[in-house]
Amino acid sequence: TSTRIQFSWKPQGGTRDSPYRVHLWGGSRELKRSLNETSTAFENLLSDHEYQISVDVSTCSKNVSTSLTVRTAAEVFNGTTRITNEVFIPEYQNKSSPAFKDFETNFIKEIEKHLPQKILELIKQKKLRIVINSIKNGSVIVLFNIVLDIGENITKHEISDAFIEALNMSTVLKADLKKTVIEARNSCQPGLNDCSQHATCTVEGATYSCQCNKGFTDNSPQVPGRVCQQKQNLPSQQMTTVPPKSATPAFTGSTANSIFTTTFASAPCMPMSIKVQNVTGEAIEISWTGGRRGSLYTVSLMDGNQEINKTTTKETKTVFKHLLPGHVYTISVAVLSCAKNSWASVTVRTDPVSCFSRNEFCLSQNTGCPDLKYIVCSHYQAFACRVLLKSQTFNHTLYNSDSEGYKSMSESIRTEVVREMRIKLKDDHFDIIMLGFRPGSVIAYFISLLQNQERIDVNVMQAHLSQILRTKFGDQTEVTVQCK
Structure with a gap:
């Protein structure tokens, strides 16, 4: 229905494992249940809203899971109007901005003042929004939806007339009625329906229907066209009966009240892979692959042993913001239903550049960059070094200090620099700490640490390092050194 999804499942092969973990997620709403039964219902849902449902169970020492996407039913009308007494501001382009939210609240309140009682009752009962x-x-053009629960006794013309009249009666919103339109939405546009990719979507007024294409079997006949499986006309002698004890665990799921009926097979948890897309002094952007279409993911951000952020999402990318510069973080991702045993992780240090641009880095009142401050200020002399390796090509694994690529390049630089600098400076305690790599071709950051009591001039350090690194990586290598 528009507000309820009832769902049941069973393992294929005749066995039943429990407990089952059931998870529904959609927007800001998230519900989790652990059940011994093989059915459940989610109620008080939003109409015309896309929800992800997953069911998983541990069986035969493996975690078996399945998931699908369900869109609750609704009649949806598109509205467009031009408000001539409002001035457009750039903040209106961001739906998360306070300006957008304030405008939305005021717009809806003003319209509701002039709607007929019949529609106000539907709004009060949360059957229309x-x-x-x-x-x-241009002045301000508002594009909005009127979302109505299925089965309500109100026509398209009643909806259209009521909202246009409400805009006309408003003394706060000066609506250009020539630029005002209320019409049934074409829900067969991509992203506005839950028809199978192997089904044909047909517009039916302000809603839609789906029908599996020729050559596909409909596995959701109560609500057609949601799960369409390709027909397989195999000769009978090629069919094999699988004994129950060796049957692959799978679930048959259905939703009552004409919501959904489907059969879907479970699969073992798929391995995850994380790609670090970009790193700045205060943000880390990642994407990931793995799982199946419609999977829900758990994403965790760790600072040492402390988890400072954990989210659940159906997206396959995210950005962590407001981080400390020059600080090491561990990011982990797993398919929600497989989270106990399928985490993929990367360890990334945010850009250290801003740390070294600070004056009097080691003063007690300078509280920024605590990781690097501890390293730098506990040695007699420390130099922040930046090396541009024009002969090298950056790849995204170099963001991740746990990757083989990072370890290999770090060791290559460290071995050469430490050996040669100890000879040149006659300091057996000279060492470097790699801070990370960035694109363009490859930029390496590290700290050179000296415990020799004799102070070394920054120009001498730069000359020595330039000679060593150009010998190894080519004459185009550029070295910049700062004394901290």
Whole structure:
């Protein structure tokens, strides 16, 4: 229905494992249940909203899971109007901005003042709602949806007439009625329905229907066209009966009340792979692959042994912001239903450059970059070094200090620099600490540490390091050294 999903499942092969972990997620709403039964219902849901449902169970020492996407039913009307007494501001382009949210609240409140009682009752009962999709320039053009639960006794013309009249009666919003339109939404556009990719979507007024294409079997006949499986016309002698004890665990799921009926097979948890896309002094951007279409992912950000951020998402990328510069973080991702045994992790240090641009780095009142401050300020002399390796090509594994690529390049630089610098400086305690690599071709950052009591001039350090690194990586190598 528009507000309820009832769901049941069973293992294929005749066995039943328990307990089952059931998870529903959609937008800001997240529900988890642990059940011995093989059915459950989620209620008080939003109409015309896409929800992810997953069911998983541990069986035969393996975690078996399945998931699918369900869109609750609704009649949806698109609305467009031009408000002539409002001035467009850039903040309206961001739906998360306070300006957008304030406008949306005021717009909806003003319209509701002038709607007929029949529609106000539907709003009060949460069977109808108004959602602003975007605000555009010219004076202010508002694109919004009117979302109505299925089965309510109200026509398209009643909806259209009521909202246009409400805009006309408003003394706060000066609506250009020539630029005001209320019409049934074409829900067969991509992203606005849950038809199978092997089904045909047909517009039916303000809603839609789906039908499996020729050559596909409909596994959700109560609500057609959601799960379409390709027909296989195999000769009968090629069919094999699998004994129950060796049957692959799988679930048959269905939703009652004409929501969904489907059969879907489970698969073992797939390995995850994380790619670090970009790193700055205060942010780390990552993406990942693994799982199946519609999977839910758990993403964790660790600072040492402390988890400072944990989210659940159906996206396959995220950005962690407001981080400390020059600080090491560990990011882990897993498919939600497999989270106990399928984490993939990367260890990344945010850019240290801003740390070394600070004056009087070691003063007690300078509280930034605590990791590097401890390293730098506990040695007699420390130099922040930046090396541009024009002969090398950057790849994204160099962001991750746990990767083989990072370890190999770090060891290559460290071995050469430490050996040669100890000879040149006659300091057996000279050492370097690698801080990371960045693109362009490859930029390496490290700290040179000296415990020799004789102070070394920064120009001498730069000359020595330039000679060593150019010998190893080519004459185009550029070295920059700062004394800290």
